[in-house]
Amino acid sequence: xxxxxxxxxxxLALALTLTLLxxxxxxxxxxxxxxxxxxxxxxxxxxxxxxxxxxxxxxQIADETERxxxxxxxxxxxxxxxxxxxCHPAGNSPLQNMGMNPHQPPVQRGEANFGVPGxxxxxxxxxxxxxxxxxxxxxxxxxxxxxxxLAPIExxxxxxxxxxxCTQIKDENRNGGLDLAALVDHMAHDDLVGWGWNPGEGREPxxxxxERFGELYAAWAATGAHCPAE
Amino acid sequence: MVSFxxxxxxxxxxxxxxxxxxxxxxxxxxxxxxxxxxxIAQCGACTVHVDGMTRRSCITPISTLEGSTVTTxxxxxxxxxxxxxxxxxxIDVPQCGYCQSGQIMSAVSLLQMNPKPSDEDIDGAxxxxxxxxxxxxxxRQAIHDAADKMEA
Ligand code: FES
Ligand code: FES
Numbered sequence: 001x002x003x004x005x006x007x008x009x010x011x012l013a014l015a016l017t018l019t020l021l022x023x024x025x026x027x028x029x030x031x032x033x034x035x036x037x038x039x040x041x042x043x044x045x046x047x048x049x050x051x052x053x054x055x056x057x058x059x060q061i062a063d064e065t066e067r068x069x070x071x072x073x074x075x076x077x078x079x080x081x082x083x084x085x086x087c088h089p090a091g092n093s094p095l096q097n098m099g100m101n102p103h104q105p106p107v108q109r110g111e112a113n114f115g116v117p118g119x120x121x122x123x124x125x126x127x128x129x130x131x132x133x134x135x136x137x138x139x140x141x142x143x144x145x146x147x148x149x150l151a152p153i154e155x156x157x158x159x160x161x162x163x164x165x166c167t168q169i170k171d172e173n174r175n176g177g178l179d180l181a182a183l184v185d186h187m188a189h190d191d192l193v194g195w196g197w198n199p200g201e202g203r204e205p206x207x208x209x210x211e212r213f214g215e216l217y218a219a220w221a222a223t224g225a226h227c228p229a230e
Numbered sequence: 231m232v233s234f235x236x237x238x239x240x241x242x243x244x245x246x247x248x249x250x251x252x253x254x255x256x257x258x259x260x261x262x263x264x265x266x267x268x269x270i271a272q273c274g275a276c277t278v279h280v281d282g283m284t285r286r287s288c289i290t291p292i293s294t295l296e297g298s299t300v301t302t303x304x305x306x307x308x309x310x311x312x313x314x315x316x317x318x319x320x321i322d323v324p325q326c327g328y329c330q331s332g333q334i335m336s337a338v339s340l341l342q343m344n345p346k347p348s349d350e351d352i353d354g355a356x357x358x359x360x361x362x363x364x365x366x367x368x369x370r371q372a373i374h375d376a377a378d379k380m381e382a
Contacts, residue, residue, distance in 0.1 A: 105272060105358035117347075118340030118355025123284045124271040130289050131248075132270055139270045142289045 052077060052208025055219040068223035075187075075216050076162040081206040083196045087150055088157035094150055095158070098204060113150040121148050129200030140202030147192045152176075166227035180221050188214025234295045236261075237305025247293035251285075252276045254292050255302060263303040263331050267360070274359030277332035278302050284339045286358075303331035310341040313376035323372050325363030333359050337373050346377050 053074050061067040078084060086095040092109040093102060110116040115123070125148040131141050151157075154174040157165050168174050169183065178186060187193060188210065196206040220226075231244045236259065243254050250269075255261045255278070267275030269288045276288040279301040314337050317323075324330045333356065340347055340355035347355070352373050361369070 105274075105360075107357060108354045110354075116351065116354035117343035118284060118336050119358055120283060123277075123358065124286050124289065126290060126294050128294070130291055132289060136270065142271055 052212050052216070054212060055215050058219070064223050065226045068220055068226035069228050071216050071220045071223065072166055072226070073162060073228060075213060075220070076165070078196065078206045078208065078213055079157065079165055080162065081196070083199055083204065083206050085157050088155055089150070090153075090156040090158040090160075092153075100158075109150055109153070113152050121150070129198070131201055138202070141200035143195070143200050143203070145192050145195045149192075161230065163228045163230045170225060170227070180225055184214070184217045184221050187217040232292050232296050234292075234297065235299040237301060243292050245292075248291050250288050251278070251280075251290040251292055251295060251300065252287035255287060255300075261302050261304050265328055265331055267329070267332075272358075272360070273329070274332040274336060275329050277335040277359065279306065279335060279339060282339075282342070284336055303335060306335065306338055308338075308342075309380055310338045310345075310376070313379045314338050314341065314372070316379065317372040317375040320375065321368055321372055323365055323368040325361075325365050329359060329361045329363075329365075333361065333365075333369055337369070337376070340373065341376060341380065345380055347373065 055071065058067050058071050058074070061070055082095070082098050082100050086097075086100060086103075089095050093107060094109075095101060096103045105119075107119055107121070108116050110120070115121045124142060126142075126144040127146040128144045129141050130144060132139055155168070155176070157168075160168070170180070172178065175183060194210045197208075197210050199205050231242055232247065233240065233242050235241070236255075241259070243249070243258060245254075245258065252264060252266060255264050256266070264278055264287060265275040266288060267273035271286045271289045274286070276286055277284050278287045279285065280290070280295065280298050282299070311334075314334055318330075318334065323333075336356055336359050340352065344351055344355075349370065352370050356366075356369060356373075
């Protein structure tokens with residue numbers, strides 16, 4: 001009896017261990033095609049190699065308001081990409097990978113959007129993407145940037161429509177106090193925004209280039225910075 | 231060549247600049263208290279302090295540490311480290327011990343920033359330190375004990 005009890009608790013311990021080990025590993029999976037296990041590649045439409053249309057593509061829209069809205073909608077391909085939304089979450093933890101799963105380990109936002117004492121963002125995220133070798137087929141790098149942090153809660157994009165995001169990013173009370181010119185500059189030049197196009201090995205970048213993205217924002221501002229209807 | 235301070239001493243490393251700090255510590259410096267668990271920032275076994283903050287040494291290229299101050303389990307000191315050491319031994323926190331250097335480095339860092347943490351604060355700070363022996367309850371208790379001791 002005693003022996004049976006002992007082996008029972010041993011197998012419980014083993015099961016616990018396996019659960020502990022299996023769960024984080026299951027959620028490590030990065031951008032993976034479930035069918036093949038291969039890392040997915042950015043898929044651009046055949047007529048647009050970069051995946052983001054240039055400003056000139058919108059010239060034929062005669063109505064300025066309509067043109068402005070169409071340009072903004074084009075930038076939505078970037079804004080609503082998981083690579084951006086993952087760090088603009090609606091809750092108090094970041095998301096990760098193309099499936100927008102909860103971040104592993106389960107870190108918290110903290111007062112300064114930089115984690116909590118003992119577990120700040122820079123515990124793992126250094127000034128640059130770090131390649132990892134010989135670890136797993138799925139994990140090819142750990143992302144990094146000198147300014148790595150979570151977007152404040154008033155800048156949450158997760159679960160919002162493009163129209164809502166548009167109104168929000170123009171609102172100086174919810175965009176860090178940026179006027180339109182500063183907002184355009186931020187989109188065109190901010191280094192952490194730019195990480196989206198340089199997310200490290202094993203991660204799908206956002207479409208286009210930051211330069212083209214910046215040009216779209218400049219054109220959007222110049223055409224009155226109109227937002228799509230709700 | 232990368233120059234940094236390790237446990238209060240000036241050190242240099244002239245191997246591959248992409249070498250993770252963990253392997254500089256374990257292989258070059260022979261400081262084997264810092265452990266390898268996963269190599270991908272998921273387990274916390276390799277936690278050290280860099281410039282006073284917790285850092286996973288397994289994913290920290292030595293090239294990013296020029297001029298930095300690194301503290302390992304062998305060198306950590308101060309009132310928080312002493313309180314943690316006393317609390318850890320008083321209730322025998324470790325089981326196999328493998329994860330414990332990392333646990334202790336995170337616990338000390340937490341107490342340095344927050345001398346009286348709640349259960350929630352402890353869970354937040356320790357969320358990235360996995361213990362396959364599941365000593366979590368004792369870890370949490372020992373952090374509370376260390377905080378009480380520091381307060382007394
Ligand atoms: S070995 Fe560094 S976090 Fe697991
Ligand atoms: S004491 Fe064994 S892994 Fe934590």
